Amino acid sequence: MKALQDRILAEGQNLGSGILKIDSLLNHQIYPDLMMQMGEEIARLFDGLKIDRILTAEISGIAPSLMAGYVMKVPVVYARKTKPITMAGPVFLETAPSHTKGGEVNLLVSAEFLRAGENILIIDDFLATGKTLLALARMVKSAKCNLVGVGVVVEKSFEGGRSAMLKAGYTQIPIHALATIVSMDDGKIKFAD
Numbered sequence: 001m002k003a004l005q006d007r008i009l010a011e012g013q014n015l016g017s018g019i020l021k022i023d024s025l026l027n028h029q030i031y032p033d034l035m036m037q038m039g040e041e042i043a044r045l046f047d048g049l050k051i052d053r054i055l056t057a058e059i060s061g062i063a064p065s066l067m068a069g070y071v072m073k074v075p076v077v078y079a080r081k082t083k084p085i086t087m088a089g090p091v092f093l094e095t096a097p098s099h100t101k102g103g104e105v106n107l108l109v110s111a112e113f114l115r116a117g118e119n120i121l122i123i124d125d126f127l128a129t130g131k132t133l134l135a136l137a138r139m140v141k142s143a144k145c146n147l148v149g150v151g152v153v154v155e156k157s158f159e160g161g162r163s164a165m166l167k168a169g170y171t172q173i174p175i176h177a178l179a180t181i182v183s184m185d186d187g188k189i190k191f192a193d
Contacts, residue, residue, distance in 0.1 A: 018156060057107055079107035131164070
């Protein structure tokens, strides 16, 4: 998605060690027009699939998921990182390492929002190592739902996340990225052709 790539090149910061800071367009500040374009593109990429619900992780996955959910007319559920007192009853809990926080984070969803038999599309901000997406996929499986696809805003292909997803058995579902970065060497961001 060229508009996204242009914005990443203009505002993104390569912090080294594979960390791409895109706070100005996804993590802290959001451009609604760009986010709507992302939602429309995600909806186009997964057109034709029966999707009952979108699942994402707090917080950076919420905006693109919300826009995609708006276009697709399906609800969006996000995995919370801390359990509020209002989250009563059974919950699905997975953990995943955080690339930017430097430790494990919890991902929690109330069982009432992942109903057995539903078709779930996972959307998140990054596909890097794949560990967060794999945690969300395990949650979908625990809920006895069907994972029908994975969409991300940015894939860093050099970190092997797609391979990890395929190795874990997710070979029959589409995995799409709006922008794929193949290298962040020498402070430069290089996209796939």
